[in-house]
């Protein structure tokens with residue numbers, strides 16, 4: 123083995139943060155929710171579900187390869203809506219998998235095996251792990267334009283031109299809501315045009331839904347895009363994660379869903395993804411899936427979950443507003459309105475490494491770009507693409523963060 127891999131672009135930031143001994147350090151790298159005291163948050167509703175589970179003395183036998191039946195039913199209904207026609211008609215296949223990453227990986231293996239020669243199109247930029255996941259499954263990926271640096275908004279023309287130029291039957295990976303890392307989503311009208319394009323070109327949309335309920339505080343609003351495609355009769359794949367919205371990061375709870383043209387296809391696809399999952403990890407863990415299905419299926423817990431999610435989303439929105447206010451106060455000549463226009467956990471700041479070399483957080487001797495300046499001088503840890511996780515920011519730390527950003531734009 124000749125080469126050591128550089129640290130992971132996202133999880134490697136946490137490793138570097140842990141090595142920093144400064145009392146002022148701030149970890150805005152990984153997208154993980156923190157309280158105003160910057161502590162991890164365990165949802166009260168999760169604790170209640172776990173108490174119910176202990177009392178019911180469920181066993182720890184293997185789950186079926188496709189996972190917990192109650193969870194699979196609950197998660198498909200949460201995604202598509204309870205009265206969804208595709209569910210009623212048996213056209214939906216759901217397999218519980220290992221949060222967003224595992225679900226995407228099963229989907230990627232399915233594409234590699236059954237849609238050979240089809241290229242996956244990822245937004246530029248996208249979540250750091252997408253390229254890794256498809257490459258690991260041996261699936262070719264390319265990028266479509268997404269982010270317009272000039273407007274700090276969606277490059278809708280670029281996006282649709284690139285998806286139009288892609289060969290018919292390509293796979294388009296779409297972020298269901300709260301695009302990671304930019305926080306910039308298409309409008310509903312633009313989603314309509316993207317759906318038209320996919321239908322006309324025979325593209326297969328593969329949604330990554332990592333923030334349902336966490337972006338807007340509403341489970342229905344955040345699932346609008348995949349529901350819209352499914353209700354139009356377009357076949358879709360959807361990866362779901364419960365890491366953020368239920369705070370079940372380490373439990374690895376998620377699912378891969380296929381909404382298909384008919385029930386026979388749904389049965390065939392299930393048999394194939396079971397085979398893929400069996401080879402990758404055999405069967406999924408039970409604990410987190412039981413928590414999620416308990417919360418989703420009990421009306422009183424479901425209502426409480428919605429309240430807690432709304433509180434988390436609300437805290438992120440309030441630090442977003444505060445950051446905008448502080449930045450505007452410090453540097454009124456710059457337009458900071460992108461901070462409040464972006465949605466979800468992240469802000470895409472426009473800070474970026476100027477050098478093309480690999481950057482190791484905290485390891486370079488001199489700050490040579492503005493992201494390094496954030497880390498080395500100000501002890502603010504963030505991903506090198508300029509993304510900061512506002513879920514890891516407190517109101518108390520916001521003035522210091524704003525000062526660090528303004529200072530770093532001068533580097």
Ligand code: LMR
Nearest residue numbers: 132151152153249251302
């Ligand atoms: C993130 O984007 O920070 C999260 O989804 C965590 C991860 O696994 O990368």
